[in-house]
Amino acid sequence: MIAPQLSAALEDWLAQGRARRGLATKTSEAYRADVAAFLVFLARHNGGAEGTEALRRMASSDLRAFMAHERERGLSARSLARRLSAIRGFCGWLASREGFDASVALSARGPRGRTRLPRPLTPDAARDMIDAVETDAAEPWVAARDAAVVTLLYGLGLRISEALGLRGAQSDLPATLRITGKGGKERVVPVLPAARVAVADYVRLCPLRIAKDGPLFLGVQGGQLSPRLVQRSMERARMRLGLPATATPHALRHSFATHLLAAGGDLRAIQELLGHASLSTTQGYTAVEVGQLLDVYDKAHPRA
Structure with missing residues (x-):
């Protein structure tokens, strides 16, 4: 059970995300589920529903207990990292509004998942x-x-x-x-x-x-x-x-990204074509060898 005060705050945070950052409906729903899962756990962990005071008094051990609980439920490292990202965003926003220290939540880092390399077709x-x-x-x-x-x-x-x-x-x-x-x-x-x-x-x-x-x-x-x-x-x-x-x-x-890059396509241009917010994501979509990547970089940034 989430305290009404926190439930209302969560909806305010999501509404601001939709209004200011154009948060998509599915993304907003995922964030709601992620933060709600944590708030429910925290209430049970502390013996009952609490308001913002629970977040004010939150310790690193509370977050570690939550992460252990989620992993035991079968949540993948990647999903847990996304869940922690939503928790950090909400706690940071609420701390700014309510005037408390959210450093415990903001410094939380989840387990690193193994990067699964994509396998494009020839x-x-x-x-x-x-x-x-x-x-x-x-x-x-x-x-x-x-x-x-x-x-x-x-x-x-x-x-x-x-x-x-x-x-x-x-x-x-x-x-x-x-x-x-x-x-x-x-x-x-x-x-x-x-x-x-x-x-x-x-x-x-x-x-x-x-x-x-x-x-x-x-x-x-x-x-x-x-x-x-x-x-x-x-x-x-x-x-x-x-x-x-x-x-x-x-x-x-x-395959689209890999073949473009292998043919000498610009990594930034491919990033735009794929709609990736981060260049590192685009690099993860490409399966060319390091030598080919370096050739592209050399063409884009020739040395004197």
């Missing part, structure tokens, strides 16, 4: 994947639809949610697309001719009405296409091609 495998998906479905329009989605993932570096979030009004793809990604962050991506052709083929073959204010990619019942159907199509394709289980829709996004 350029040939990526092209083979698109071809295999296109020949998978019995209905020509469904085959064209799935091929168009996969082409957008690889050719534009879109997340599957971003591709399936396109609207009917965008069916005639322009030279550039404005994409709203995670956290409401907008970016502009150039549209390759191959992607424009793939989407046009799908629209031409689709027997269903694609409303301008509705989803561009439709399921057979006329609703928005489910990400799971695209995943299944790729699963069948990769089995036929003998590709590993890591050949997923998101792997095509990895």
Whole structure:
């Protein structure tokens, strides 16, 4: 049970995040769950619901107990780090408003999770994947639809949610697309001719009405296409091609970044195309060798 005073403060913090930083709904919900989990634990840990006084008197041992509790529940190191980030943000904001020292919360650091290196497809495998998906479905329009989605993932570096979030009004793809990604962050991506052709083929073959204010990619019942159907199509394709289980829709996004960088693309430009807030995240999406990375840096920053 969270004390009403803290519950109200949490909602105020989230409301300010949405108003001032454009916090996306899903992000706001995740932050609420993260902070609420901690406040519930802290109340139980201290023997009952308390207000801000519980945060004023919080010790490092309280945070360590919370982290141990979450790990015992099976929370991954990465998820725990995200949860601690939300807790730090809330406690820092509340401390500033209420006038108390939040150094215990602000100095909290979670366990380091093992970085999972992405496994992009080779350029040939990526092209083979698109071809295999296109020949998978019995209905020509469904085959064209799935091929168009996969082409957008690889050719534009879109997340599957971003591709399936396109609207009917965008069916005639322009030279550039404005994409709203995670956290409401907008970016502009150039549209390759191959992607424009793939989407046009799908629209031409689709027997269903694609409303301008509705989803561009439709399921057979006329609703928005489910990400799971695209995943299944790729699963069948990769089995036929003998590709590993890591050949997923998101792997095509990895491949987009990796192949651009390997061809000499600028890391900062690729960061913008992917919509990453941090350059280090973009580096994690690329699987080229260190020597290739250094070549790119040398070209961007030639020595005298």
